[in-house]
Amino acid sequence: QKEVEQDPGPLSVPEGAIVSLNCTYSNSAFQYFMWYRQYSRKGPELLMYTYSSGNKEDGRFTAQVDKSSKYISLFIRDSQPSDSATYLCAMYGQNFVFGPGTRLSVLP
Amino acid sequence: DTEVTQTPKHLVMGMTNKKSLKCEQHMGHRAMYWYKQKAKKPPELMFVYSYEKLSINESVPSRFSPECPNSSLLNLHLHALQPEDSALYLCASSQAAGEEQYFGPGTRLTVT
Secondary structure (H helix, E strand, O other): OOOEEEOOOOEEEEOOOOEEEEEEEOOOOOOEEEEEEEOOOOOOEEEEEEOOOEEEEEOOEEEEEEOOOOEEEEEEOOOOHHHOEEEEEEEEOOOEEEOOOEEEEEEO | OOOEEEEOOEEEEOOOOEEEEEEEEOOOOOEEEEEEEOOOOOOEEEEEEEOOEEEEEOOOOOOEEEEEEEOOEEEEEEEOOOHHHOEEEEEEEEOOOOOOOEEOOOEEEEEO
16 A cells, blocks of 8 residues: 555546545654645645644635544635646655645636 | 746756756755656655755665755756656755755756
C-alpha cells in the first residue's frame, strides 16, 4: 500500500460544478496537510495548508482533514475553466510525501 | 512575496557536459529543497537543506551535486547525466523543514 493515495482521475466537470478531490494516507505520523495546484509545465502552487482536523476555507476552496479516518479532501466551489490543472495533496510527518495527483478539467 | 526563482528555464545538455541549476528565494526561509518531476508524476524529493546544511539526500546518484552557498541560494550541479535524467527540476523553500513549501517554476532539463 502506498503511503498516500489519491483519487486517480482524470476528472471532467462542467463550469460551475462543485469539485471534490480526495486523498487517503496510511501513516499516522503525518500531521501537516497541503494541497497544491500545478498547471502544465509549471511548478506546483500552494493552495491550502492545514494541520488540524476540520475545515479550512479560502475563497472558493475548502480543505477538510479527518485524521481519525486518515482522509483529506479539497472542495472547489463554482469551478472555472482556469481551475483546470493537476491537484496534488501533500503531507508531512517524519517525511514529506506527495500524492500522485488528480488531473481536473473544467469544461466551459 | 512568496516567490522562488529558478534559472535557467530550459536547459539542453549532452552527457559529457557540466552545468548548474540555480534557485533563489528572499523570504527568509531556512529550508530549501530540490525535486525531480517526470511527466504525469508527482515531484520526487532529491535533497533538503536546513539552515544551509544538507539534511536529506534521497539516495540520489552522485552525478547530481547540491550546494547551498547561503541561506537564499541553492544550486544543483550536474555532470555526466543520462537521457533518463531529463525532467522538470523544481526548487522549493519553506520557513523551516516540514512547513508548507513554496515552489519555483522549475528548469526543464533535456539530456541528449
